[in-house]
Amino acid sequence: MLDLILHHYDASPFSQKAQKMLGIKQLPWHSVEMPMTAPKPDLEAITGGYRGTPVLQIGSDVFIDTVAIADALDHFFPQTTALTDDAKLFSDAMGLWADNLFAPVLGSAVALYAADWDEHFYNDRAAVFPALDFSTLPEAKEPMAARITQLARQLAAQLSDGRRYLDGDECSLADVHCWGILWFVQSGLPHVAEDLLGLERLTRWINRMESLGAGARQVSSYDEARAALRHLPVDPAGLPGARARSSRLNAWWDASVEVSAIDADRGHVTGILVGQGDRFTTLRVEGDNLPVRHVHFPRQGYDLHRA
Numbered sequence: 001m002l003d004l005i006l007h008h009y010d011a012s013p014f015s016q017k018a019q020k021m022l023g024i025k026q027l028p029w030h031s032v033e034m035p036m037t038a039p040k041p042d043l044e045a046i047t048g049g050y051r052g053t054p055v056l057q058i059g060s061d062v063f064i065d066t067v068a069i070a071d072a073l074d075h076f077f078p079q080t081t082a083l084t085d086d087a088k089l090f091s092d093a094m095g096l097w098a099d100n101l102f103a104p105v106l107g108s109a110v111a112l113y114a115a116d117w118d119e120h121f122y123n124d125r126a127a128v129f130p131a132l133d134f135s136t137l138p139e140a141k142e143p144m145a146a147r148i149t150q151l152a153r154q155l156a157a158q159l160s161d162g163r164r165y166l167d168g169d170e171c172s173l174a175d176v177h178c179w180g181i182l183w184f185v186q187s188g189l190p191h192v193a194e195d196l197l198g199l200e201r202l203t204r205w206i207n208r209m210e211s212l213g214a215g216a217r218q219v220s221s222y223d224e225a226r227a228a229l230r231h232l233p234v235d236p237a238g239l240p241g242a243r244a245r246s247s248r249l250n251a252w253w254d255a256s257v258e259v260s261a262i263d264a265d266r267g268h269v270t271g272i273l274v275g276q277g278d279r280f281t282t283l284r285v286e287g288d289n290l291p292v293r294h295v296h297f298p299r300q301g302y303d304l305h306r307a
């Protein structure tokens with residue numbers, strides 16, 4: 001099997017989610033650390049323009065977003081603990097629920113720290129989240145903290161029958177999605193973390209998640225990531241959820257298109273549309289003096305546009 005290369009930085013709760021998936025599956029992986037702010041020329045050359053974290057590269061297949069990363073890991077490593085079931089409705093829904101939890105967590109982080117950010121970091125994050133008015137968030141610090149605690153109580157209630165994980169006794173992607181955001185609360189929002197201490201079942205579940213580790217990590221470099229692009233990309237027809245080419249997209253197949261996140265500006269990827277099934281949209285990306293690669297986005301959370 002080809003090496004797993006995770007492009008990421010540790011401070012991101014979404015990078016932590018990807019690392020936790022590798023821990024649950026007990027997989028070895030290569031860590032390529034990206035800068036926290038744009039420009040990220042080495043990463044963007046590989047992805048075709050996406051600058052967010054995390055990104056999983058397997059040879060010349062590039063999986064964007066934790067949802068696509070989970071699908072890819074389950075697909076390529078079927079002998080390891082499954083992160084999702086075949087229907088994927090529950091894990092997708094819990095991913096959206098966790099995004100709902102992320103909103104006040106992000107707002108709280110901006111409220112707490114933005115005044116200390118240097119201009120470059122501040123402007124970068126304001127550009128990533130154009131819908132947020134950073135200047136008014138400090139006024140909402142208390143209601144945002146109360147919202148996080150209310151959602152955390154819902155998680156604790158889900159565990160109240162003594163189950164070990166959110167969906168029963170086996171750990172799944174639902175746990176990963178929710179734990180990743182609470183990891184950020186614990187590491188960056190002490191005033192909220194304090195409020196969660198009384199939720200004993202939740203604390204035990206967090207400890208259980210921590211004990212699953214993060215797989216065996218090895219530091220790697222962009223040179224190694226670029227070298228891995230010599231492998232041919234996989235045929236998107238073999239990926240989970242693949243379908244025959246929809247006639248609705250007749251004018252789009254093999255044409256130049258753009259894919260970008262709906263909820264934030266993490267850059268957009270321009271490429272040739274070569275696959276769209278129920279799980280992935282796949283673009284063939286060329287250029288930047290690199291071999292051809294396939295960049296795979298989840299259907300959830302990303303829009304397709306004509307380039």
Ligand SMILES: N[C@@H](CCC(=O)N[C@@H](CS)C(=O)NCC(=O)O)C(=O)O
Pocket residue numbers: 012013014036037038051052053054064065066067128264266301
């Ligand atoms: N839905 C995405 C969200 C990823 C995300 O929001 N990542 C943030 C960091 S927490 C990001 O990429 N920010 C811009 C950057 O780091 O350049 C996922 O699950 O991977």
